[in-house]
Amino acid sequence: MNQTAKVLEATGIRKHFGGVIALSNANLVCRSGRITGLLGANGSGKSTMSKIITGVYSADKGEIKYNGRPVRYRNPNEARQDGIAMVFQNLSLVADLNVWQNIVLGEEENKGLFLDNRGAMEHSRAIVDQLLPDLDIRKMVHELNPGEMQIVEIAKAISENPKLLILDEPTAALEQAQVKSLFDTMRALVKKGVAIIFTSHRLWEVMEICDDIVVFRNGANVASIDFAKDGKDPEKIIGYITGETKEAKTEKKARTVSGETVLQIRNLNYSRFLKDVSFELKKGEILGIGGLAGQGQHELMLALAGNYPGATCDAKLNEKKIRLTRPAYAIRNSIHLVPGDRQLEGLFLSHSLFTNIIFPKLGLSRQPLFTPRKKYRKECQGVIDSLSIVTHNMDMPVNSLSGGNQQKVVVGKWLSFDTDVLLLADPAKGVDVGAKRDLYDYIVGQVKENKMSVILYASDNEELIQYCDRLLIMYEGQIVATLEGEEINDETIVATSMRVR
């Protein structure tokens, strides 16, 4: 086999953030003129690896060799000067500059006393033409759509003539045609001897464009596959991503879900995030929402809670038509949201537990001007007791509580309401094990007594597997699969999330 020169070789990379280990022992080799794919589930360490190579993070342990020479960049600028360019997931463009200004930003050249604008425009034009010929390079970046912005971001990286190009999820925002021209550009670059690292959640893309792949799981690389030598077998790759052997999970207790439909959603559309989402929620059911991160799950939860006035759908609650264009409407219809980011969306951190817990009542029209203090304080104490929130008293500010107890307060806001549908967005994020169990025990208890139905979105598949009766898999704003019973296992979830099956 003709092996080209190793451009990059990373060995034994280790990195932890606080107590969380992002990479335990990761290795990666990139060769000149080849496209290497990085694959792995959410949080397996793909992005961390890219960021360590370019100097965004520094590794705790391990060695990186670039063109045979050990390197340790302190920031992405140093890496860029050495010929390593990276396209980040979150865009780094300046919205108030136009396309070509963004492309040459930081690389401007002078012609005499002034900037060489003509030269810069020609240079930008040449690069953009390969990727997206229709794009007017004098357009302001804030006028572009997300796909076009991503293209400009890639053009910016290419304009620096890198030796190693790292593309982290570049296709997530792109349309099919744009992906095709990106792939053409990538192939042209590779012909010139550039090495490319490519990450994508879309397995078919990886199989189409990459020469070899490296699979990450729990912060270590578990497989390296050379497509030319080993062939392309999606089932095998899925196996590597999930890990073949799984110890038996705690037996899930079968629940009887009645046939009665509580909530019926037809054709929910919102901007580019949600496309024709339709589903039914049965009484006493825990319906899971899964899939890769950022496929519209977060937006779905917020849309159901009425956060988007621009969202359209036919919604029926207990056979009655309802509107979901304001949070107040959802609340009055007993649809209650426990948002995913409790500090940003759920809590008044400097205010007391009491204020936080009674706050949703204030939006109700039947709430009188003066809050019935005694009654509310009694209710509040009831909430603290039934969720076993650990605190001195209800007048303590919420920011004095631990993460788990803060999360309980967010759930506690709805306890004195008659909840029909509880929307739980990643309720166990940043919550310790004990608080997590308290929370789920309480919720499962309520569901069991047929008091409410739950829609649960969790970024951790284990939680979905353990608690859900049915599981909807989302992909690019659509529901692409519905899993039931035995189908709810890690392998099927990952396979359907990546659209292999």
Place this chain on the structure above:
Amino acid sequence: MSTRSMTNFQDSAAYKIIDRHKKLIIAFLLIVFLFVIGEFTVETFLTLSQVLLTLKLASFIALFALCQMIAIAGGGSGLDLSVGYMATITAVFTAAIMEGRNSHLGVAVLAALGLGLVVGLINGTLTAYLRLPPLVVTLAMANILQGVINVYTAGKNITGRPSPVLQTMAAKSTGIFPNIVFLLLIITPIVMILLYKTKLGLKLFGSGANETAAYLSGVNVKLVRCTSYIISSTLASIIGLLLLGNMGIAFKDMGSNYVMPSIAAVVVGGVSLTGGDGNYIGVILGAIFLQTLTNLLVALGWGDAGKWTGFGIVLFALLILYLSNRRKR
């Protein structure tokens, strides 16, 4: 040993009370500090009549600061720079309406309420619904109001006088106590109850503390913020009546000098400028502090320039103090 006694102290009830009212205590100590300096450097600084005069003048600052506090509490970088001009325009127009007669007081009050509502509605709509920056909107409104005043007063003397009832309320004293101080004593508990015990107040502070959380809890944040500007302007308009009552005549710049002190009093009173909290008692203490500072600087012969410089320095110092406090957390 020492660390243990320290933690014991931190758990004690006394410490908790001190900790919770830290900002009130700072404001109070600042006032005492000024009086001590005044007593040593200026003769007859600490006399009863001097203190009562300070309280009277501070009451007006405290009232304007109430407008400011309500606009700030709703969050979204809320601020109302038009309060002083609002008061002036009301004073100028109602002086002409009343012309010193009690019988026309009712009409004057209605006119004041109407003016305040309209200006507040414009401020509120532009900031809350069209999402324009409050700083610019209320500054522009201040300029527009000043423009209207200038046109109205151009080339003629402002005529009219306040009704005697207003003069009694704002300028006269009962015994030795200025009536305006009684008025503030009546208003304060009402304000405290409205802000801290009712749905309105809790919604206002909630919208300021976390807009998203308030919205997702079913509160109409835009409406709350718009309402806060309407309240601010309407209150400022009513204060215009009192100001007229105190001065006896209306003149062009009678209210505009209160804008800066109203913000300063809010800061000294420990209200967070990002919204979401604030204690009106602290704001009143802030107003008293500023008035005392003015008195001291004037007594020391520093005059108007000294007053504004002093205000500026105090503002910087306290903002740094409070911000570094927050950063430590």
